Amino acid sequence: MSKNQEKNTEAIRLESLWNSDFGDDYVHRNQTVGEHRGPFWEMILNEFPSQSMLEVGCNIGANLQWIASYIPPHQVYGIDVNKKALRELRERVPDVNALWCPARELPFRDRWFDLVFSMGVLIHQPESTLPLVMSEIVRCSKKYVLCVEYHSEETVELPYRGQSGALFKRNYLQIYQDLFPELELRKQGFLSRDEGWDDVTYWMFEKR
Numbered sequence: 165m166s167k168n169q170e171k172n173t174e175a176i177r178l179e180s181l182w183n184s185d186f187g188d189d190y191v192h193r194n195q196t197v198g199e200h201r202g203p204f205w206e207m208i209l210n211e212f213p214s215q216s217m218l219e220v221g222c223n224i225g226a227n228l229q230w231i232a233s234y235i236p237p238h239q240v241y242g243i244d245v246n247k248k249a250l251r252e253l254r255e256r257v258p259d260v261n262a263l264w265c266p267a268r269e270l271p272f273r274d275r276w277f278d279l280v281f282s283m284g285v286l287i288h289q290p291e292s293t294l295p296l297v298m299s300e301i302v303r304c305s306k307k308y309v310l311c312v313e314y315h316s317e318e319t320v321e322l323p324y325r326g327q328s329g330a331l332f333k334r335n336y337l338q339i340y341q342d343l344f345p346e347l348e349l350r351k352q353g354f355l356s357r358d359e360g361w362d363d364v365t366y367w368m369f370e371k372r
């Protein structure tokens with residue numbers, strides 16, 4: 165086995181997990197999860213105007229459904245490894261581009277989108293390929309990178325629906341800034357359960 169194959173083994177295991185009943189069950193459980201997200205996207209797109217956007221790990225479009233009401237849907241892209249989620253996304257938000265692909269191999273040219281983001285997706289990447297996924301996100305962005313994830317000062321792995329090695333709280337701000345010094349932090353905030361979120365932190369970066 166080559167070094168690269170070895171590095172990708174855990175990523176492939178988790179991608180397969182998300183593209184199985186485990187991922188389909190997530191789709192069933194989260195049909196209405198995006199209902200409260202409109203004001204957040206309005207704020208983001210007012211403060212950080214973008215004409216093209218990519219969501220890495222978009223699921224059924226809980227974010228893209230809002231984004232596609234501000235940006236022409238044909239300039240809105242989502243990638244995911246769960247086929248059921250992508251089928252639902254195509255039905256719910258018909259003109260957005262929904263592609264199957266793993267986050268570590270984005271099939272786009274450098275700087276193709278004004279804004280690239282992940283929400284609740286870096287937490288599901290193993291240590292071995294997290295830097296690769298983050299570098300793909302940064303590579304495909306011309307201007308902005310948005311990260312919305314569970315924060316912890318130190319990396320902690322939490323059990324997730326009977327799986328191990330599948331959920332990591334980390335200091336994503338620090339990791340982005342250490343790996344990509346060209347990213348300047350422009351805004352950060354906390355999205356609480358009271359507002360219909362899952363106690364997640366967001367960081368908006370601009371490429372210098």
Ligand SMILES: C[S@@+](CC[C@H](N)C(=O)[O-])C[C@H]1O[C@@H](n2cnc3c(N)ncnc32)[C@H](O)[C@@H]1O
Nearest residue numbers: 182221222223226244245246266267283284285
């Ligand atoms: C917790 S859900 C978050 C969905 C969406 N971002 C949201 O905020 O509602 C994680 C999503 O990321 C996808 N995913 C996980 N690992 C991935 C990977 N390595 N490449 C592409 N998609 C991935 C899963 O299939 C799932 O749809």
